[in-house]
Every structure is written in structure tokens, then in C-alpha cells.
Amino acid sequence: MQPKEHDHHGIAHSARLVEEEQRRLLAPLGIHPRQARVLMAMKHMAPVSQTELAAAVGISPAGMSTMTDRLLAAGFITRRQDPALRRRNVLELTPQGLAKLDAISAVWCAVDDRIRDALGAEDAETLFRLARRLRRALGGEPPGTPAEPSGEA
Template sequence: METAGGDRAPERLRSTASWLITHTATHAGRLVAEAFAGIGARRYHYALLSALDEFGPASQAALGRRCGIDRSDVVAAINELAADGFVVRSPDPADRRRNVITVTEAGLRQLERGYRAVEAVQDELLAPLSAGERRELVRLLRLVYDGVS
């Protein structure tokens, strides 16, 4: 990876996993943000819709914990998703002070659009790798992620 000025970064940096992960993640984040903007979404929307699809209805607090999103950011993202008809809020029958969030059919369609956008980004980001290398990279990154989360 070259720096913004077109110069190659020093080998000392390029041989450090944390530097490589940080700079690759920054680039990946830009690609994902651009792809989501193209479908009128954001990263948090995709994460929340993914969690709702996989695990079912949940409280805002549970969604935030599951997706690693700050409570105030969850509220804002849920507000946006609800305004677009992608989720509905309903009182939790077990605790009326809490809302349960449920994904709608429109939300599942948006999730599918998001999935296609993310897949296109994976293809662009990981173009230098073979299919096997991609699987191995994801496997190794999951090991690191699981070790720190």
C-alpha cells in the first residue's frame, strides 16, 4: 500500500500487523461507506438489520451490545431505520419501559441490498487474493477478533 503522496511506506511499518490492519481497515471503511451511500444506508444500519435478521427481535440495548454500537448511536440509527419503514418498535411485553425492535419485509430487502454492496466491496478490496487466500484471511482475522472481543 502506498501513502497518500504515492510513496511506499517503510518496511518497518509494512511488516507490522497492527499497522497493516489499521490502514487496510481505513481503506475498507471508505469503500463500504461509499457502497452504502449508494443504497441510502450506513454501516450501523447494515449491522442492526443483520442482527435482527439473524437473531430476531431485540431491545435497543441488546442490539447495541451485539453490534458493538454505542447506545446513543443505536437510538439514532433505529430512528432512521424506523423512518424508512425498515424496522418497527413495539413495547416489550416483559418490560413496558423498553422497546423491542423488529425488522420488516422492507428492512429485509434493504439488508439484501446492503449484502450485495458489501460483497462488491469484498471483491474490490480483496482482488489481489485468490478465493482460498480470501477464506484464509477471514479465518485468521476471525481468530484475532475472537481473541480481543
């Protein structure tokens, strides 16, 4: 007898497939999904320390260091000394990084539309609402954005 699939496996597998779709659509922009999430987070957080950014997007300090180096090399961000705390560096989007945000947002919209096409508009909106609710219940919030109103499920 085969064991029953655990309920959360559908969520985990779907998340992987959504990230694959993001990766496919971001490839022409020359960036990966995690890099896109970091750039979008910086839109709301910059200037921000590398440590704060890593914590906000859920990347290890070592992973964030590698990501920072790649984004610096691509010309999407700058790193400078924080004038208030000279021992700390802050990251900011460059004009080139800012210019990528509209294209990244278009990719996010295309992925949302793909989900709507797959599930239908009503079920997709229910999924999105429940995903936000689950994220909050598990202690997460989107980086650099205010929490959603508590009345929204």
C-alpha cells in the same frame, strides 16, 4: 531515523479502506455501513431490545438511539412495547427493512470479491480465516449468530 510502523497499523488502515468501499457501494441504497450492520444483525436477533442490539454491534447507547431514530424514520424498523416486559421496547425489521437485506448482502459479497481480487483467492481466504480467529481471540463474535466451530482457525 523514522520509527517502524506498528504491525497492527496495516490492519487498522485496511479496515478503514474496506469501510470506505462499503460506504461507496451502499450509497445507492441510501444507507451507511453501520446501519447495514445493524439491519443484518437484526435479521438474526429480532425482535431485540435497543440495548441488546447496541451491545451486540458495538455501538454506544446514545449512538444506538440516534441510529434507531434514523432507521425508524427510513421505515426499515419498528419499535414496539415488549409484551413480556412492558417497560422495555423491542425493535423489529419492517418489510422494507427485510427487503434491504438482499441488497446489503450483495454489497458484502462485492466487498469480499474486491478483497479477493486485490490479494488473490488463496491469500484472501487466509486473511478472512485469520480475521475471524483474531475476532474470537479478542472476545468478539458476529451479532446474533452462533460461534464458529472451535476447530476452525
